[in-house]
Every structure is written in C-alpha cells, then in structure tokens.
Amino acid sequence: MSEVYLNGKFVGAVENPAEFTENVRIERRKGIISENLNIYYDKAIGNVQISDNKGRLRRPLIVVKDGQPILTEDHIKKLQKNEISFSDLIKQGVIEYLDAAEEENAFIAFSREDLTKVHTHLELTPLAMVGLCTSLVPYANFSPGARISIGSKNQKQALGMYAINFPIRMDMDVNILQTPQIPIVQSVMHEVSNYNKHPSGQNIVVAVMSYKGYNVEDAVVINKASIDRGLGRSTYYRPAIAEELRYSGGLTDEISIPDKDVKGYKSEKDYKFLEKDGIISPEAKVKEDNVIIGKTSPPRFLSSMDQYNLAPSSRRESSVALKHGEQGIVDFVLITESSEGNRLIQVKIRDQRIPELGDKFTSRHGQKGVVGLIVDQADMPFTASGITPDLIFSPHGIPSRMTISHLIELIGGKVGALSSRYIDGTLFDVEPEEKLRKELLSLGFREDGCETMYNGVTGEQFEVNIFIGDIYYMKLKHMVANKIHARARGPIQLLTRQPTEGRAKEGGLRLGEMEKDTFVAHGASLLLKERFDADRTVIPICEECGMVAIHDKFKNRLFCSVCGDNVEINFIEISYAFKLLLDELKSLTVHPKLVLKNKY
Amino acid sequence: MNKLFKKYEKKLPLKVINDIKENIPKNINEAKLKKILEKTLIEYNKMLVQPGESVGLVSAESIGEPGTQMTLNTFHFAGVAEMNITMGLPRIIEILDGKKAIQTPMMEIYLKKPYNQGKNIKKLALSIKETTLKEVVSEFMVDIAESKIEVIFDEKKMKNMGLEYSAIQKSIKTNFKEIALSKKGNTITLKLNEKEKEFNQLFKVKEKIKDIYIQGIKGITQVLPIKKGSEFLIITAGTNLKKVLEFDFVDKIRIISNNIFEIANVLGIEAARQAIINEVYKVIQNQGLNVDIRHLMLVADTMCATGTIKGVTRYGVVKEKASVLARASFETPIKHIFNASLIGEVDHLNSVVENVMLNQPVPVGTGLPGLVTKVKRS
Numbered sequence: 011m012s013e014v015y016l017n018g019k020f021v022g023a024v025e026n027p028a029e030f031t032e033n034v035r036i037e038r039r040k041g042i043i044s045e046n047l048n049i050y051y052d053k054a055i056g057n058v059q060i061s062d063n064k065g066r067l068r069r070p071l072i073v074v075k076d077g078q079p080i081l082t083e084d085h086i087k088k089l090q091k092n093e094i095s096f097s098d099l100i101k102q103g104v105i106e107y108l109d110a111a112e113e114e115n116a117f118i119a120f121s122r123e124d125l126t127k128v129h130t131h132l133e134l135t136p137l138a139m140v141g142l143c144t145s146l147v148p149y150a151n152f153s154p155g156a157r158i159s160i161g162s163k164n165q166k167q168a169l170g171m172y173a174i175n176f177p178i179r180m181d182m183d184v185n186i187l188q189t190p191q192i193p194i195v196q197s198v199m200h201e202v203s204n205y206n207k208h209p210s211g212q213n214i215v216v217a218v219m220s221y222k223g224y225n226v227e228d229a230v231v232i233n234k235a236s237i238d239r240g241l242g243r244s245t246y247y248r249p250a251i252a253e254e255l256r257y258s259g260g261l262t263d264e265i266s267i268p269d270k271d272v273k274g275y276k277s278e279k280d281y282k283f284l285e286k287d288g289i290i291s292p293e294a295k296v297k298e299d300n301v302i303i304g305k306t307s308p309p310r311f312l313s314s315m316d317q318y319n320l321a322p323s324s325r326r327e328s329s330v331a332l333k334h335g336e337q338g339i340v341d342f343v344l345i346t347e348s349s350e351g352n353r354l355i356q357v358k359i360r361d362q363r364i365p366e367l368g369d370k371f372t373s374r375h376g377q378k379g380v381v382g383l384i385v386d387q388a389d390m391p392f393t394a395s396g397i398t399p400d401l402i403f404s405p406h407g408i409p410s411r412m413t414i415s416h417l418i419e420l421i422g423g424k425v426g427a428l429s430s431r432y433i434d435g436t437l438f439d440v441e442p443e444e445k446l447r448k449e450l451l452s453l454g455f456r457e458d459g460c461e462t463m464y465n466g467v468t469g470e471q472f473e474v475n476i477f478i479g480d481i482y483y484m485k486l487k488h489m490v491a492n493k494i495h496a497r498a499r500g501p502i503q504l505l506t507r508q509p510t511e512g513r514a515k516e517g518g519l520r521l522g523e524m525e526k527d528t529f530v531a532h533g534a535s536l537l538l539k540e541r542f543d544a545d546r547t548v549i550p551i552c553e554e555c556g557m558v559a560i561h562d563k564f565k566n567r568l569f570c571s572v573c574g575d576n577v578e579i580n581f582i583e584i585s586y587a588f589k590l591l592l593d594e595l596k597s598l599t600v601h602p603k604l605v606l607k608n609k610y
Numbered sequence: 611m612n613k614l615f616k617k618y619e620k621k622l623p624l625k626v627i628n629d630i631k632e633n634i635p636k637n638i639n640e641a642k643l644k645k646i647l648e649k650t651l652i653e654y655n656k657m658l659v660q661p662g663e664s665v666g667l668v669s670a671e672s673i674g675e676p677g678t679q680m681t682l683n684t685f686h687f688a689g690v691a692e693m694n695i696t697m698g699l700p701r702i703i704e705i706l707d708g709k710k711a712i713q714t715p716m717m718e719i720y721l722k723k724p725y726n727q728g729k730n731i732k733k734l735a736l737s738i739k740e741t742t743l744k745e746v747v748s749e750f751m752v753d754i755a756e757s758k759i760e761v762i763f764d765e766k767k768m769k770n771m772g773l774e775y776s777a778i779q780k781s782i783k784t785n786f787k788e789i790a791l792s793k794k795g796n797t798i799t800l801k802l803n804e805k806e807k808e809f810n811q812l813f814k815v816k817e818k819i820k821d822i823y824i825q826g827i828k829g830i831t832q833v834l835p836i837k838k839g840s841e842f843l844i845i846t847a848g849t850n851l852k853k854v855l856e857f858d859f860v861d862k863i864r865i866i867s868n869n870i871f872e873i874a875n876v877l878g879i880e881a882a883r884q885a886i887i888n889e890v891y892k893v894i895q896n897q898g899l900n901v902d903i904r905h906l907m908l909v910a911d912t913m914c915a916t917g918t919i920k921g922v923t924r925y926g927v928v929k930e931k932a933s934v935l936a937r938a939s940f941e942t943p944i945k946h947i948f949n950a951s952l953i954g955e956v957d958h959l960n961s962v963v964e965n966v967m968l969n970q971p972v973p974v975g976t977g978l979p980g981l982v983t984k985v986k987r988s
Contacts (some may be wrong), residue, residue: 528671536971536977
C-alpha cells in the first residue's frame with residue numbers, strides 16, 4: 011500500500027501506485043480531471059503526491075507516446091489557420107503543464123531528433139525553458155547562466171516606452187527613451203512578445219578597447235557626437251499633486267497664490283510662475299524651490315481666539331514646490347476631483363535627461379557599466395573606413411565573466427547592419443557563428459570582426475586590430491541626476507539638532523561609528539571634535555545642582571530654576587545630543603549632575 | 611664587558627640583553643659590542659609605540675578587518691581520522707568571548723623519550739580515553755521474570771584495553787550498592803533486590819549501567835595517536851589537563867590544551883594568556899591572514915588583567931570599564947545608568963567614548979597633551 015497525499019495532507023492509500031498515477035494522468039489528458047492538477051509518484055519513499063494548490067511553477071510540454079509526439083502536423087496547420095488555439099491543445103491532452111514534482115517522473119526530450127521510446131515528453135522549444143525576459147537575451151546559450159540572469163534582470167530596468175498612452179497618464183517616476191530602436195540581433199520572443207513595437211534600447215557601434223583608463227572597472231566611454239545625435243536621450247516625468255483637504259470646523263485648504271502674510275511665506279520669486287488660480291502654467295521652465303501649486307492651509311492648532319480670526323496671517327503656507335536639485339518643464343496641468351470629492355490638482359513635470367557622467371548603460375548580457383568619460387568625436391578612435399564607435403567597452407570585462415554571447419552579438423550586429431537584416435539569436439536555435447563570420451568576410455570585412463583603427467588624438471595607427479561591431483545597448487533607470495547629493499550646511503532635525511538624513515531632505519552624509527574609529531586611531535582628536543560640531547551648543551550649568559540653568563539674554567541674568575540666583579553658573583560647550591540625553595535621564599528619574607572643572 | 615651590559619640594562623629589556631649575550635661571539639672586543647648595543651637601542655626605540663597612540667583601537671581594527679575576510683565555519687582536520695576542530699571565525703569568537711564550554715575541546719599530548727617512539731602507543735592512548743561499560747559489552751539481556759540483567763562482555767575488546775572483570779565489578783558496585791553481582795564466564799549478572807523489583811526499575815538500571823565509568827580519564831572521548839615528524843603523540847577530543855599531567859609518560863612541558871579556562875585553572879593565568887595568543891594566532895595563520903602578534907598580546911592582556919579570564923563581552927571586559935557612559939553606550943544602557951544612579955557613580959570622562967558623546971577632544975593623539983600654565987586670578 012502506498013500513501014496518497016493531496017496538497018501535503020494524507021487522503022488515503024492505493025494498492026498499485028504506478029498504475030494509479032498513470033491512470034490519473036490519462037484522465038487528466040482526457041479532461042476528466044482538472045488540467046491544473048499534477049501527480050508525482052515518489053519511488054524512493056513509495057508515496058504519491060497530488061497537488062492542485064496555488065503557487066506552483068509549471069511549464070508546458072508536448073506529450074509523447076511510444077516515442078512519437080501527440081502533436082501532429084495537422085495540429086500545427088490548424089493552429090496556423092487559427093482554427094484551434096493553444097488552449098484547445100491542452101484540452102485535447104496534446105500539451106500539458108508539469109510542475110517541479112511531476113517533472114521528476116517525466117523524461118523530457120530536448121528536441122524531436124532526440125526522441126526515443128522511453129521519453130514521456132518533448133520540449134515545445136528549448137526557449138520555453140527560460141522566462142520571457144531571459145528569452146530576450148540573444149545567443150544566451152553561449153554565456154554562463156549567472157550572467158544571463160543578470161542580463162535579463164538588467165533589461166527590466168532599461169528605459170523604453172512602458173505604455174503608448176504615457177502622455178496622458180499620471181505615473182510616478184516615469185522614464186521614456188526618446189528614440190528607441192528594434193534590436194538587430196533578436197530572438198523569436200522579440201517578435202512574439204511585441205517587443206519590437208516598444209523596444210527599449212539602441213543599436214550602437216561598440217569598440218572593445220581601453221581608452222586612457224577612463225573605462226576601467228566596468229566604466230564605458232561614450233562619443234559626445236553620438237549623444238548629440240540622440241543616443242540614450244530620455245525624458246523623465248514626475249507629477250506634483252495637491253489636494254484641497256477639508257478640516258473640522260469648516261476650514262479648508264485653499265489653492266491660490268499665497269498672501270504675503272501667510273506663515274512660512276517663501277520669497278516672491280518662487281511664486282512667479284503661478285497664474286491667478288494659484289497653479290503653474292504649462293511649458294513653464296521651473297527650477298528648484300519654484301512653487302508649482304500654491305496652497306495655504308488653516309492653522310494646525312486652533313485656540314479659542316483664532317476661530318474668529320481667520321486673517322491670512324494665521325494660515326500656513328503648504329505649497330507644492332520643486333525639491334532641492336530638481337528642474338524641469340511643466341508638461342500639463344490636470345484639475346480634477348479626488349475620491350473624497352476634494353479639488354485635486356496634478357501637474358506633470360518633464361525633464362530631458364541627456365546621458366552624462368555616471369549614467370548606467372548595459373548590453374543584454376549582464377555587461378553593465380557607467381559612463382566614465384564623454385569624448386568629442388574628434389578624439390575618438392576611428393577605423394580605416396572612418397567609423398568612430400559610439401561607445402568604448404573595456405576588454406577586462408570579458409575574461410572573468412565569460413560572456414561570449416556579448417562578443418557574438420557584436421559580430422552578429424555588424425553582419426545585420428551591413429546586410430540590412432535581423433539576426434536570429436534565439437536560445438539554442440541561433441544562426442551559427444561560423445555563418446556570420448563567413449558573411450562578414452564576404453561583405454569585405456575581416457571575419458574575426460577586428461579592424462585597423464587609429465588613435466583619434468594623435469592619428470597614429472594602433473599596433474593591434476580592434477574588435478568592433480554593432481550591439482544593442484540600453485540605458486538603465488539609475489541616473490546621476492536622481493542621485494547626486496552633497497551638503498555643507500543645511501536643515502537640522504528639531505529634536506536632536508543633528509543634520510537631517512537622506513537626499514530628499516538635503517541631509518548630511520553620516521560619519522559613522524567605524525569612520526569615527528579611524529579618526530581616533532590616527533590620534534586626530536581635535537579634527538574628530540570638529541567633525542562632530544554639527545550639534546554643538548553652549549549652555550549654562552548651575553554648579554550647585556549640576557543641571558542646565560537659564561540665561562535671560564534680555565536682562566542679561568543667569569539663574570537656576572532649582573537653586574535660584576545665588577549660585578555660580580558657568581557656560582559649557584557640549585553636543586546638543588548629550589544635553590538631550592541628560593534630559594531623557596531626568597525623565598527616567600535619574601539625576602545626572604555635571605561637575606564642572608576648569609579645563610586649564 | 612659586564613660593565614657595558616650593566617649600562618644598558620636600564621635602557622633595554624632584560625630579554626633583549628640576554629639574547630645579545632647568548633648570540634655574540636665569545637671573543638668580541640668592547641668597541642664592537644658597544645656598537646651592537648647602540649644599534650639595538652636605536653632599533654628598540656624605533657619599535658616603541660608613541661605615547662597617546664590608541665593601541666586598543668588599532669588592535670581592534672587590525673583583528674577585525676581581516677576577520678571580515680575569514681571563511682565561516684571551516685574545520686581543520688587533525689591527522690587522518692575524522693577528528694575535526696573548530697577553526698575560523700567561530701573559534702576566534704569562542705576564544706575572545708571567553709566561552710567556558712568550547713565546541714571542540716582538544717589536547718595534543720606529547721610523550722617522554724622512550725614512549726614517543728611509537729611502541730605500545732595504542733595502549734597508552736586507550737588508557738587515557740574515558741571508557742564506559744557499553745563500549746566493552748557485546749550484549750545486554752534483561753530477564754523480567756527473575757528481575758535480573760545479564761551483561762555479556764566482549765573479551766577481545768577487554769583484552770585490547772587491558773581490562774579485568776574484577777575492576778568492572780568494582781565500578782558497578784560503587785555505583786549501585788544494592789545490586790547483587792555474580793560472574794560466570796564472560797557474563798556478569800546483576801540482580802535487583804526485592805524492594806526495587808519493579809519492571810520500570812529494571813530498564814532504568816540497564817540504561818544507567820551503560821554509562822558507568824570504567825577506566826581512563828573523564829572528559830576524553832576520543833584518542834588518536836599520530837606521528838609528527840620523528841615522534842609519536844596523542845591527540846584527544848575532550849580535555850582534562852589536570853589528570854593527564856599525572857601520567858608519567860606525558861611530556862609535561864610540551865602538552866597543549868585548547869581549553870583556555872582549563873589552562874588558567876591548572877597552570878595559571880599567565881599560561882592562559884599565552885594560550886589565548888597562540889590559539890587566536892593559529893586561526894589567523896590558518897586562514898592565510900597576517901596580523902601582528904602584538905595586537906593579540908594586547909587583547910590577551912586585557913582579557914587576563916584581572917587574574918581571571920574575562921571575555922570581550924558585556925559581562926566581561928566591558929563590565930570592567932570605569933566610565934558609566936562607555937558601558938551604557940555598549941549594550942543594555944538602561945541597566946548601567948540605573949545601577950550607576952543608585953550608587954551615585956561619577957564619570958571622570960577619561961576615555962574615548964564618553965568624550966565623543968559630549969563632543970570633547972578625546973584624550974588620545976593630539977587630544978592628549980595639556981597646557982600647563984599659571985592662571986592669573988583677577
């Protein structure tokens with residue numbers, strides 16, 4: 011007797027598990043049992059596992075009977091004529107989905123030629139082994155798996171066109187590539203998945219060489235003229251949203267140009283783009299701190315007097331302004347209503363992003379890199395026929411990563427560009443490299459893809475031939491403009507008086523515990539003190555009780571709230587955070603007494 | 611000659627002077643010796659640490675940084691058999707934390723002259739190993755009706771270990787006083803007395819006698835004689851330094867245990883200090899890293915300074931810190947602050963952490979020297 015488990019729970023036992031499993035499968039193919047069910051007979055343990063629960067990873071396979079696939083030419087003809095669909099084949103039991111467990115019982119042939127009597131299934135196509143993104147990597151069977159999955163992950167971050175109706179959508183953080191191109195080297199999935207209708211990269215000329223050390227450690231050198239012609243040019247869209255909220259007591263936010271008396275009024279020039287209704291006009295060129303939607307809010311805490319005094323001076327400024335370091339052009343303004351019925355203003359701001367130092371680019375083979383230098387076309391190396399590369403890729407990226415597919419795509423792209431056709435790089439079903447090389451030779455180039463090149467600066471011929479070709483490159487969404495950050499002075503936190511944290515708040519860069527230790531290890535004691543002076547304070551201390559005293563600056567009077575006037579009070583310089591610690595200790599009923607001593 | 615040495619005695623450590631004395635040629639002239647000593651003094655002074663150097667922090671960084679590169683959970687195999695020893699980061703953590711129960715206690719027992727040639731080494735090794743009853747028994751038979759247990763011994767094993775039946779009978783007797791014993795051939799029969807005739811009791815006794823100690827040294831669970839260079843030595847899993855030192859075939863000078871607390875108990879704190887240095891250094895070298903031994907010396911000194919081994923934890927070294935704020939900034943701040951407030955502890959702000967908290971110059975390096983001047987009182 012073998013135990014049978016349904017979704018991990020014991021449901022019963024069967025006499026002949028192998029026969030039972032086979033019967034279930036036959037009935038599933040007939041459509042009597044759900045096609046979503048998988049059954050697995052574990053011979054080692056001797057039990058049967060049936061699963062039909064959510065979350066199993068399954069993939070389609072052609073059912074094989076006596077060494078012959080059930081899928082016939084007839085089926086394919088009907089499919090092509092649109093008489094039947096893929097789901098019909100599943101219903102007929104021609105194709106079935108297996109999960110990881112049932113795969114253990116299956117013997118799957120890689121291709122039709124490999125089929126023998128013992129095989130149970132046949133791959134639809136070897137490409138079906140990988141997912142959609144991975145199938146977009148050309149010549150993937152020539153590179154290590156790790157690189158291929160990095161490549162497929164990188165493609166998800168590439169800029170392209172995520173939706174055709176992007177001009178009228180209001181999405182956060184949108185990037186659109188301005189001039190996307192269809193890749194020259196493709197796989198069948200590019201056509202099948204409509205990738206070619208919304209591509210996300212460009213075919214560019216890449217030379218594999220070093221350029222004055224500006225492309226070491228995965229950097230790339232880009233041709234300035236290529237950028238001027240539109241390489242990697244993208245548009246960044248960001249919405250600014252303001253809602254007229256309603257508060258208790260009939261008070262509301264008001265969208266308008268704020269009155270000068272309003273609490274927290276910015277400078278007049280920050281409001282200069284606002285129209286009469288308090289909203290910015292389209293096509294206005296805005297810079298940091300410029301107000302996009304002018305808004306005022308009622309005071310946060312109403313005292314009894316304020317209720318009758320609703321003069322503008324009691325209102326708060328709560329406009330939506332461009333943050334520090336941002337810029338752009340107002341794309342369009344949308345005035346609508348929120349789900350609560352409040353007036354809602356959405357303004358879309360657009361910003362052109364031209365590739366700059368530090369922007370991230372990648373090919374489809376996990377060969378990502380950042381721009382290390384932008385070079386004038388005049389200084390770029392050129393081939394005997396006068397071609398200058400758009401991008402220079404470092405050869406040191408190849409040996410350790412072993413991305414041969416990257417190199418083959420360079421040749422494939424070159425052949426495709428010269429003979430004006432697309433190259434098929436579908437996984438396990440590629441145009442052979444030999445063929446590409448022969449074609450390249452017949453086109454009048456060296457068959458290894460190398461060319462004589464000349465130093466763009468001196469005009470001298472390079473001693474070696476340079477490998478140069480065409481490849482599909484993508485711009486990734488990580489751009490310097492979104493990340494660059496530095497600060498000398500700036501906002502501080504209310505509680506600790508220490509600098510704020512994070513780029514959005516114009517924060518400081520933390521000198522952490524371990525960094526502190528390096529100062530101590532060097533014995534740079536006074537430098538360390540200076541570094542931590544951000545929250546330095548000078549406070550009076552009562553020598554009697556050792557707690558913080560009061561300094562009345564108007565009357566120039568020093569006194570202690572505990573011991574009174576007749577005590578010695580001296581000023582000390584400490585970090586505000588320590589003063590806060592002392593206060594917190596007091597709230598814990600611990601009396602921290604400071605005993606002062608003359609330093610000198 | 612001796613006069614010259616005397617002159618340098620105050621300037622150089624005794625060890626250095628003795629080393630020079632040992633290594634100079636016999637008939638060296640005075641001028642040359644003076645040159646040597648002068649040069650040594652210069653080199654010695656060069657190697658001295660500057661006042662105000664934060665040696666502790668530099669040690670911490672110097673041990674901590676290579677620590678990040680260490681491979682986790684590596685085991686080092688000593689010899690042929692499957693005896694492995696914790697190495698790598700877990701071992702360093704174990705030592706520096708001052709863990710009392712270490713993962714793989716181990717001894718290397720060197721032997722004295724006639725014994726270390728390999729003759730009878732197996733027998734010597736087995737005599738050290740802790741043997742329990744079950745290891746020499748081939749079968750236990752429980753007779754419920756008669757309420758007796760028959761223990762059948764493996765005579766071959768007993769012969770290998772040089773065991774006598776009388777010794778076994780004796781050790782059973784000391785453990786179970788109320789049980790009547792009788793021996794017949796290779797079988798010892800245990801008969802329970804009338805009071806404990808219960809069925810359960812019989813099985814309990816059977817389980818208990820399995821673990822009766824028969825011979826060897828308690829705590830040593832495994833022995834492995836190996837050949838190192840031209841001599842034989844015994845490696846053991848489990849340590850018991852005190853008992854092993856009682857054997858006269860053991861080389862009492864070279865014997866090594868990796869149980870630092872045991873060393874501290876048997877040989878004293880100085881030996882434990884040296885053991886900490888050796889053990890940590892062994893791990894670091896094993897990983898192919900390079901750390902100056904003086905950093906380890908400093909750590910070992912801190913751990914042993916009080917006379918007992920203190921781990922670098924909140925219960926050990928950190929607890930000894932003079933400053934309340936320094937202790938509170940490490941772990942469990944509330945506990946430290948409350949306890950300090952209960953006894954009115956005073957923090958004199960003499961160390962690094964507290965001064966960083968108050969944003970005062972830390973008393974190391976440039977923050978150490980003070981200006982001495984007369985202040986005019988007006």
